[in-house]
Amino acid sequence: MTTLSEPPARQHSPSETRLRVVLMLEIQDGAQQRFMDVYENLRHQVASVPGHVSDQLCQSINDPRQWLITSEWADQETFLEWVDSPAHREMVKPMHGCVSDTFRSLRYIVLRDTSAAGATGTRAPLEVPSDLPRTAPAGQAGPPKADPGPDGVVRHALTFTVKPGTEPEVARVLSGYTSPKAAVDDTTRLRRTSLFMHGNRVVRAVEVIGSLGDALRHVAMQPEVRAVEEAINPHLEEARQLGDPQSARAFFARAALPAEHQALAGSPAAGRPHRHAVLYPVKPGNGQAVTDLLAEYDEFATVDPTGPVAGSTVFHRDDVVVRLVDLRVPPEADPAAALGIAGEREANVLGRLLDLGPEVDLRTDAGLRAFLAARAMNPITDRTSQES
Numbered sequence: 001m002t003t004l005s006e007p008p009a010r011q012h013s014p015s016e017t018r019l020r021v022v023l024m025l026e027i028q029d030g031a032q033q034r035f036m037d038v039y040e041n042l043r044h045q046v047a048s049v050p051g052h053v054s055d056q057l058c059q060s061i062n063d064p065r066q067w068l069i070t071s072e073w074a075d076q077e078t079f080l081e082w083v084d085s086p087a088h089r090e091m092v093k094p095m096h097g098c099v100s101d102t103f104r105s106l107r108y109i110v111l112r113d114t115s116a117a118g119a120t121g122t123r124a125p126l127e128v129p130s131d132l133p134r135t136a137p138a139g140q141a142g143p144p145k146a147d148p149g150p151d152g153v154v155r156h157a158l159t160f161t162v163k164p165g166t167e168p169e170v171a172r173v174l175s176g177y178t179s180p181k182a183a184v185d186d187t188t189r190l191r192r193t194s195l196f197m198h199g200n201r202v203v204r205a206v207e208v209i210g211s212l213g214d215a216l217r218h219v220a221m222q223p224e225v226r227a228v229e230e231a232i233n234p235h236l237e238e239a240r241q242l243g244d245p246q247s248a249r250a251f252f253a254r255a256a257l258p259a260e261h262q263a264l265a266g267s268p269a270a271g272r273p274h275r276h277a278v279l280y281p282v283k284p285g286n287g288q289a290v291t292d293l294l295a296e297y298d299e300f301a302t303v304d305p306t307g308p309v310a311g312s313t314v315f316h317r318d319d320v321v322v323r324l325v326d327l328r329v330p331p332e333a334d335p336a337a338a339l340g341i342a343g344e345r346e347a348n349v350l351g352r353l354l355d356l357g358p359e360v361d362l363r364t365d366a367g368l369r370a371f372l373a374a375r376a377m378n379p380i381t382d383r384t385s386q387e388s
Contacts, residue, residue, distance in 0.1 A: 018053065018110040019076045023069040026100045032064065035098035039069075041285045045091055045318050046071070050253045051078025065100075072110070079107075081250045087318075149262035149313070153191060154212045157205040157257040157315045157322065164200050166235040171197055171380050177228040179383045184210065184218045192384050194324065196377035198279040200237070203257065203322050203377065205277075205315070260316040261295035265302040265309065273310045273326035276338055277377040280321045286353040287319040293350055294323050297340040308337040322377070331376065335368040338376075 027035050039057055046052055053072040060066035073079040082088050148154050162170045174195055182190045188210030195204045208215040219225050233240065238254065241247040282290050294314045301309040312325040323340055331338035339362075341347050347362035360374075361367035 019073040019079050020108045020110050021071045021073065021079065022106040022108070023071075024106070025067050025069070026065050027067055027098055028100050029065065031098040035067070035095070038094045038098060042091060042095065044288050048258070048317055049082050050256055051075065051082065076107075076109070077249075078253065081253060085250075085254070087254065091318075149259070150264045152209065154208045154210075155205065155259040155262060155313050156208075156212055156216075157203055157259065157324075158252070158255040159201060159203045159257045159315075159317070159320060159322070160251075160255045161237045162200045162202060162232070162235045163237055167197065167200055170202065170232050170235050171378070173228055173231045174202070175381045178224045180219050180222045180225060182384075184215050187211070188214045188218075190215055190219065192382070194275055194277070194382045195380040196277045196322075197380055198375070198377040201279065203277065203279070203315070205313070205324055257315040257317045257320060257322065259313050260291050261298065261314040262312070263295070263298035263302040263309075264311045265305050265307070273328055274330055275324070275326055275379070275382050276331045277322055277324045277379070278339060278372070278375050279377050280323070280375065281355040282319040282321050283353060283355050284319060287316055287321055290321045290350070290353050291316040293346060293353070294321070294340040297342050297346065298325075300342065301337065301340075308334045312340070331372060332369070335365070335372045338372055339368060341368065 043055060043057075046055065051074040053074060055069060055071035058068040058070070060068070179193070180190060184190065188208065191207040191209055193204065193206050195202070197203070206212075206215070206219075220229075238251075240251040280290055291314050294312075298309065298312040298314070301307055302311065306328075308327055308329050310326040310328050312323060315322045315324065325338065325340070327334070327338060329337075336342070341350060341362055344363050351360075351362050356362070356371065360371050362371060
């Protein structure tokens with residue numbers, strides 16, 4: 001164990017080391033259980049924030065009103081970007097009604113770790129692409145981000161919203177670019193880019209063999225891609241400056257829509273499957289539950305090598321859930337498969353998790369077709385990258 005007077009093994013700048021955040025708060029009398037319920041919901045949302053490593057909730061053994069939340073972050077910059085964002089302010093609003101005036105936040109750079117065996121030392125900083133969500137360390141609860149699927153392909157998506165009324169122009173611009181060449185380097189290759197819109201929300205899904213970070217950086221440098229991104233900048237609801245590294249990093253953090261579950265049938269579909277996407281109207285706080293239900297369906301559906309589902313990816317961030325599915329039949333020929341609903345039980349559960357309105361009953365064929373028509377995303381472009 002080191003003494004207080006002993007200097008660190010080497011000096012680290014804040015951008016090179018992990019950050020420990022300590023939040024001290026006092027819970028109102030009678031609000032402890034409500035606070036626990038709020039925290040249970042928030043912790044899953046915070047776990048999906050780029051740069052988040054872990055957190056703990058503690059209660060004082062001397063005064064049950066005193067609580068402590070500690071969290072660890074990959075670096076100072078990613079935490080500060082998140083804590084100063086509108087998304088963070090909206091996320092923590094439910095907690096304010098449980099907390100009294102005592103509300104203190106302390107932030108520390110992690111310089112040394114001590115293991116259970118007694119070894120000490122300074123950990124190396126996490127090496128992650130600056131424009132991607134960080135991958136969860138081994139053993140951390142929660143789904144890893146940017147991991148290869150069962151076919152060795154890395155799938156990831158970005159989502160953002162545009163100003164209402166600009167959707168036709170944005171769709172025109174996004175559908176008009178030239179696909180970059182597939183080869184990034186000796187080990188990384190772009191495979192496919194699929195772009196969808198629903199209302200003013202844009203979802204761009206990419207498939208990569210190799211390094212996702214290297215592939216996205218390569219794409220961002222292509223003149224034709226940069227021209228498209230500059231053309232849609234004036235139409236975005238949240239401004240971005242991709243030429244500014246800090247602004248670009250913040251944009252990619254906000255826009256990240258990780259692939260939480262991937263499923264692939266044992267045999268390939270004959271011909272080119274129908275690629276289809278659904279944006280689910282998730283009730284607040286139910287994003288993870290909807291994702292889990294869809295993942296359960298896809299694991300079952302892809303067991304049958306002749307079934308309607310050839311492959312599926314569920315993208316999830318907070319309460320934004322998008323299911324991208326390759327179907328052997330047109331979506332309208334099997335709306336249940338297109339939506340990921342196996343039967344009445346799943347329809348009932350999903351109906352409680354989604355904001356369907358009083359007239360949509362997912363247990364009926366008419367209800368499935370109405371929901372599919374309302375929530376299917378409009379395909380803008382679906383391209384396989386050029387091989388040469």
